[in-house]
Amino acid sequence: MQSLTTTFTRPEGLQDVVTHYCPGCTHGIIHRLVAEVLDELGVRERTLGVAPVGCSVLAYNYFNTDFLESPHGRAPALATGFKRLRPDMIVFTYQGDGDLASIGMSEIIHAANRGEKFTTIFVNNAIYGMTGGQMAPTTLAGQVATTCPMGRDTGKTGMPIRMCELLSGLVTPAYLERVAVHFPQQIIKAKKAIRRAFQYQIENKCFSLVEVLSTCPTNWGKTPAESTHWVEENLKSYFPLGVYKTPEGAK
Amino acid sequence: MAKILMKGNEAIAEAAVRAGAVNYFAYPITPQNEVGEYLARRLPEVGGVFLQAESEVAVGNMLFGAASTGKRVFTTSSSPGISLMQEAISYMAGAQLPVVLLNIMRGGPGLGGILPAQSDYFQATKGGGHGDYRLLVLAPSTIQEAVDLTMLAFHLADKYRNPVMIIGDGMIGQMMEPVEFPDSYTEPELPPKTWAATGADGRKPQVVKSLFLDPIALEKNNILLHEKYQAMKREEIRFECYKTAPKNKILLVAYGTMARICQTAIDELEGEGISVGLFRPITCFPFPEEALYAEATKSNIETVLTIEMSMGQMVEDVERVVARQRPVKFFGRTGGIVPSPEEVIQQIKQILASGQPTKVKV
Amino acid sequence: MKQYEVTMAGFGGQGVMVAGQLLAYSGIKEGKNVVWLPSYGPEMRGGTAYCTVVISDVRIGSPIINNPTACCVFNRPSFDKFAPKVKSGGLLIVNSSLISASADRTDITQILIPANQMALEGGSVRSTNVAMLGCFIAATGIVEHKTMLKVLEEKLGAKKALLEINMNVFDAGYHFGISAVGERSHA
Numbered sequence: 129m130q131s132l133t134t135t136f137t138r139p140e141g142l143q144d145v146v147t148h149y150c151p152g153c154t155h156g157i158i159h160r161l162v163a164e165v166l167d168e169l170g171v172r173e174r175t176l177g178v179a180p181v182g183c184s185v186l187a188y189n190y191f192n193t194d195f196l197e198s199p200h201g202r203a204p205a206l207a208t209g210f211k212r213l214r215p216d217m218i219v220f221t222y223q224g225d226g227d228l229a230s231i232g233m234s235e236i237i238h239a240a241n242r243g244e245k246f247t248t249i250f251v252n253n254a255i256y257g258m259t260g261g262q263m264a265p266t267t268l269a270g271q272v273a274t275t276c277p278m279g280r281d282t283g284k285t286g287m288p289i290r291m292c293e294l295l296s297g298l299v300t301p302a303y304l305e306r307v308a309v310h311f312p313q314q315i316i317k318a319k320k321a322i323r324r325a326f327q328y329q330i331e332n333k334c335f336s337l338v339e340v341l342s343t344c345p346t347n348w349g350k351t352p353a354e355s356t357h358w359v360e361e362n363l364k365s366y367f368p369l370g371v372y373k374t375p376e377g378a379k
Numbered sequence: 380m381a382k383i384l385m386k387g388n389e390a391i392a393e394a395a396v397r398a399g400a401v402n403y404f405a406y407p408i409t410p411q412n413e414v415g416e417y418l419a420r421r422l423p424e425v426g427g428v429f430l431q432a433e434s435e436v437a438v439g440n441m442l443f444g445a446a447s448t449g450k451r452v453f454t455t456s457s458s459p460g461i462s463l464m465q466e467a468i469s470y471m472a473g474a475q476l477p478v479v480l481l482n483i484m485r486g487g488p489g490l491g492g493i494l495p496a497q498s499d500y501f502q503a504t505k506g507g508g509h510g511d512y513r514l515l516v517l518a519p520s521t522i523q524e525a526v527d528l529t530m531l532a533f534h535l536a537d538k539y540r541n542p543v544m545i546i547g548d549g550m551i552g553q554m555m556e557p558v559e560f561p562d563s564y565t566e567p568e569l570p571p572k573t574w575a576a577t578g579a580d581g582r583k584p585q586v587v588k589s590l591f592l593d594p595i596a597l598e599k600n601n602i603l604l605h606e607k608y609q610a611m612k613r614e615e616i617r618f619e620c621y622k623t624a625p626k627n628k629i630l631l632v633a634y635g636t637m638a639r640i641c642q643t644a645i646d647e648l649e650g651e652g653i654s655v656g657l658f659r660p661i662t663c664f665p666f667p668e669e670a671l672y673a674e675a676t677k678s679n680i681e682t683v684l685t686i687e688m689s690m691g692q693m694v695e696d697v698e699r700v701v702a703r704q705r706p707v708k709f710f711g712r713t714g715g716i717v718p719s720p721e722e723v724i725q726q727i728k729q730i731l732a733s734g735q736p737t738k739v740k741v
Numbered sequence: 742m743k744q745y746e747v748t749m750a751g752f753g754g755q756g757v758m759v760a761g762q763l764l765a766y767s768g769i770k771e772g773k774n775v776v777w778l779p780s781y782g783p784e785m786r787g788g789t790a791y792c793t794v795v796i797s798d799v800r801i802g803s804p805i806i807n808n809p810t811a812c813c814v815f816n817r818p819s820f821d822k823f824a825p826k827v828k829s830g831g832l833l834i835v836n837s838s839l840i841s842a843s844a845d846r847t848d849i850t851q852i853l854i855p856a857n858q859m860a861l862e863g864g865s866v867r868s869t870n871v872a873m874l875g876c877f878i879a880a881t882g883i884v885e886h887k888t889m890l891k892v893l894e895e896k897l898g899a900k901k902a903l904l905e906i907n908m909n910v911f912d913a914g915y916h917f918g919i920s921a922v923g924e925r926s927h928a
Contacts, residue, residue: 143584173580178444179588188586194576196447197588199470202440205432209444209452210576212428213402217578235440238433384765384777410781493781554804555762555777557769636804643802720803 139163141172143192152345152352154309155183158251159190161315162220165323166193169330175218176210178203180232182224183257201232204239207246218329219246226256229265229289236295240335243300247325248335250291253342254363261347265289268366273347292339292372303328303336304372308364310343310356317369334375341367382557387522387547388413390558391455391481392421394529397564400451400479401427404441406434406460409493410549411483414455435460439467446476447587449575451533455481457549458499459490461507468542469508473589473600475574477536479529480514481545483552486715494715495549497635500692503544504664511601513608515543515615516663518634522556528661534566535615539607540574546663548688550636550717611665618667621645623656625679629727631657632671632685632697637718641686644723655727663693668700675701682730686718687711743798745883746806749873750791750823751815751836756870760813761792763874766892767884768796776804789819796883811881813873814840815856834876836869852880852921856914863910871907872914879918886915 138144141163149155166172175193179185181200188195198206203221211219228236228250236248255273256262263273263280266288270279280288292306303325307318318340325336341363343355350358385393392414395403403418415431422429428445432438438454445452456464461482471478482503486496503516515535519525525547532543576585591597621638622645623630633641638659645655658674660667675683675697683705685694694709701707710726712718747764749757761777768775779792793806811832814820817840824844827833832850835843838857856872863872871893878889893911898904 174578176447176576176578185590188584188588192579192584194579194585195587196444196576197474197586197590198443199440199466202437202443202467205437205440206444206447208430208437209404209441210447211444212430212441213445213448213450213452214577234433235437238437382769384762384769384775549781550778550804553779553781555765555775556801557775639801640803640805642800646802717805719805719807721807 139167141166141192143190145189147190148186149183150346152343152355153183154340154342155251157309157315158249158318158340158342159187161309161319161322162222162249163191165319165326166218168323169326171218171326171330174216175220176214178207178210178219178221180221180223180227182227184222184224184251185258187222201227201230202235203227204232204235204244204248208239208242208244211244211246215245215332218326220249220326221246222249223251224257225250225252225254225264225266229291236291237298240295240302240337241298241300243302243335245329245332245335247329248337249322250337250339251342252291252339252367253344254288255344255347257344257347266291266367268362288366290367292337295337296372301334301375302373303334303375304339306339306341306367306369306372308341308359308369310341310359328375339367341369382559384555385522385558386413386553386555387525387550388455388483388552389417390522390526391529391545392417393560394526395453395479395533396421396425396427397560398451398530398533399564400453400533401425402445402450402452403428403454404430404432404438404445404452405454405456406432406438408457408460410485411455411457411481411552413552414481435463436466439464442478443467443471443474443476446471446478447576449572449577451477451537453479453481453533455483457483457485458487458496461499461502465508468514469510469512470589471542472508472512472514472604473510474587475540475604476542476587477540478542479532479536479545480542481529481547484546484548486713492715493549495636495688495717496713496715497546497548497637497688498690498692498713499546500663500687500689503546504666504696512604513664515539515541515611515665517543517545517617518661518663519545519547519551520635520638520659522551522554523558524661525551526558526560530564534569537569537572539611541607546635548636549715608665615662616665616667616670617661618670619659619661620674621657621659622649622654623658623674624654625677626654627656627679628681629655629730630675630680630683631655631723632660632683632693633657633687634660634663634693637686637688640718640720641723643720644727647720648724648727653727653731660693666696666700671697671700676704680705682706682708684708684710684726684730686723686726688717689713744795744801745797745811745881746793746795746809747811747813747877747883748791748793748806748809748823748826749813749815750789750819752818753790755815756867757790757815758792760870760874761794763871763889763892763896764794764796764877764884766896767888768794770888770892771884773798774801776801778804789816789822791819791823811877813877815869815873816840817842820844832880834873834880836873850880850922852876852918854914854917854921859913859917860910863913864906865903868907868910871911872917875911875914876918876921879915880922
């Protein structure tokens with residue numbers, strides 16, 4: 129008889145708890161990718177996470193690392209303060225699109241521009257999730273949200289903000305990549321990007337940010353399956369995947 | 380150590396370094412810029428962190444992150460900048476983070492002016508940000524006292540795991556006086572900072588937060604905070620009485636630089652045979668309630684006169700304490716105008732003559 | 742002396758702030774209480790930057806002095822602003838190189854000193870402030886001549902050539918002050 133072996137387990141970096149995320153939401157996948165990377169790099173015990181305000185506000189209950197719970201949008205400022213005093217630790221912020229690209233725009237730009245040596249996981253699902261589906265700075269043109277019920281009118285609200293493109297305009301070296309997690313091959317690529325981002329931090333090279341296109345079936349009003357296709361057909365075409373900047377200069 | 384002549388802003392900066400606080404985050408604003416300028420040179424010498432942030436909003440939040448390491452951290456600013464930090468101050472109070480903030484107060488509201496004022500008393504002592512919290516508030520009146528209180532502030536912040544604010548008017552920041560730093564600085568031992576985020580190495584993850592979605596947990600946190608504030612009231616009251624005597628009919632109440640101006644008025648009146656005393660709160664929160672009540676209700680005291688560089692803020696605490704036992708009068712100037720000793724004398728004489736202070740003529 | 746207050750006023754670059762600080766340092770050296778309070782902010786950009794120094798044998802109350810015992814005015818706007826404020830019986834020292842006026846007051850002592858000219862003759866117009874300071878100390882005896890020299894050496898001693906100019910101009914101002922008020926026992 130063939131002996132049974134364990135081939136898939138919960139990473140050390142995650143706690144053994146049930147999350148509050150909605151069915152079909154990809155926060156769970158992204159959490160897991162980060163946790164796996166922390167495990168593989170062997171840094172979990174010296175890692176600090178900074179949770180945002182938004183759906184992932186309770187991330188500190190799910191990760192098995194020390195955590196700070198930040199005011200809305202200010203995670204990069206908290207991370208700056210912490211990392212400057214503890215450069216020996218590994219620090220990451222985990223932020224949504226409202227948190228990072230709206231109220232926290234100033235903090236993320238200045239942290240990136242100072243080249244703070246922490247990693248940001250930027251989860252972009254083009255909507256405010258926790259507050260109930262309002263328009264986000266990354267909501268697509270024509271996309272319906274509770275505060276743009278006729279669809280986003282870009283004549284009045286501007287075009288959705290592309291954070292990787294915007295940040296890549298800074299001269300300070302950084303690692304910026306946009307990935308997605310709606311299909312298995314994308315998940316594999318996303319993990320590679322997250323690992324690379326933490327690797328740059330471990331080497332004390334530069335600020336690193338991985339933008340992850342995510343889903344929000346609840347507020348998009350779609351099934352989980354429809355949502356993955358909506359990422360493929362709509363989000364991905366406005367927010368092209370790829371490496372936007374590396375500290376080495378080449379993309 | 381010998382006395383050296385130092386500007387208030389620089390003396391406070393050096394005092395922080397001497398107290399082992401070598402991590403500073405700030406944004407420039409008049410009239411306290413000398414603090415940052417001094418520390419930009421000084422902190423690298425002692426292996427500390429100096430960072431000029433993009434805004435005071437960021438400063439407050441950098442402090443949150445930095446204080447979570449368990450190391451001593453601080454900022455300095457002036458009124459409008461302190462307003463921008465209120466978000467983080469509330470969060471830090473809720474998360475029980477020790478941090479020291481200096482407000483070199485200037486005239487408001489709004490952009491106001493840059494000259495000295497005491498119009499942030501409410502903001503400092505009554506909350507400022509949202510939620511049920513208090514700061515421990517210290518108000519120096521000389522540069523030496525600013526040095527001593529700054530060093531004490533870091534100890535008290537750690538002792539109570541609470542933000543401590545030092546309020547000085549613009550003159551405390553700008554004037555120079557001789558100061559003496561202790562040759563070696565020691566303070567009572569405090570428990571280890573087991574609450575700090577240092578990495579979940581061999582222990583459960585540590586979370587530094589002010590979020591308590593469960594109402595029972597949130598109320599518990601509020602009760603815990605309240606108990607700390609009660610402990611401060613028992614243990615941290617500081618005040619000074621100047622020439623309080625049985626023949627006085629009037630008791631002045633003033634803090635910070637305003638108290639010194641009152642001292643000059645008192646000394647000059649003494650030369651004219653008029654005896655007046657002064658009660659000076661050094662802690663504005665906790666307010667020295669019992670001590671003030673005892674002074675104000677002595678049988679010889681007929682009137683309590685509060686003098687501030689504001690339209691009347693601390694006077695509300697004085698009224699609360701004296702609680703109709705004695706008439707509480709008020710005199711104040713604002714906008715950067717500082718009541719002169721002559722004006723204070725005039726107010727006192729007016730009260731002695733008619734029982735009423737005079738109106739300010741602008 | 743129980744308490745003495747002096748306002749130094751001029752335009753930016755004339756060294757009024759430094760003159761006040763040098764005086765304050767001297768006060769500390771002699772074991773006195775001192776306060777130095779500057780004007781700050783937009784005032785610095787206009788015609789009159791000023792500082793007030795209080796030197797006292799007792800604890801100093803108000804750092805703000807509306808009517809000082811003495812004023813040293815370095816330029817015309819300062820003269821206009823501060824000459825009327827000198828306490829009755831006090832002292833007004835006027836930089837006559839730049840101010841062709843004297844106060845219409847008989848209740849104070851006035852000394853008109855060509856401070857810029859003396860500084861120029863001594864080697865640098867930037868030493869105007871120590872000429873004024875020398876004159877002030879001679880006229881008041883608020884701190885001793887030798888204390889001030891020691892402070893000049895400590896604070897300005899880094900550049901030897903500059904220190905020498907300052908020492909000489911200070912002495913010139915001092916002797917001008919002595920002859921203006923007559924020989925004093927402390928000199």
